[in-house]
Amino acid sequence: MNQGKIWLVVKPTVGLPLFLGGVTVIALAVHTAILTHTEWFPAYYSGKPKAKPVAVAPAVEAPTAVGAADIRSTTLAAAQPTKAPTRTP
Numbered sequence: 001m002n003q004g005k006i007w008l009v010v011k012p013t014v015g016l017p018l019f020l021g022g023v024t025v026i027a028l029a030v031h032t033a034i035l036t037h038t039e040w041f042p043a044y045y046s047g048k049p050k051a052k053p054v055a056v057a058p059a060v061e062a063p064t065a066v067g068a069a070d071i072r073s074t075t076l077a078a079a080q081p082t083k084a085p086t087r088t089p
Contacts (some may be wrong), residue, residue, distance in 0.1 A: 007015065034041050 035045065
């Protein structure tokens, strides 16, 4: 034990209850924070059944060879900078 000399300064009858009490306080604080800041944990903790899953949007399909050419041409056309109008005094 590399920290064994601590017990020459702090008695084990005082140090161990303080250490274990600190661990308990931290654990309770973490559980309280989770209960107050999440929606799923209180339901899980009270034993309610799992909520129904939310519908997921369908995946976007990869474009076909013909569609890829169309997309590429419209993307390149949209990416071309347009000439800014000039002001005349």
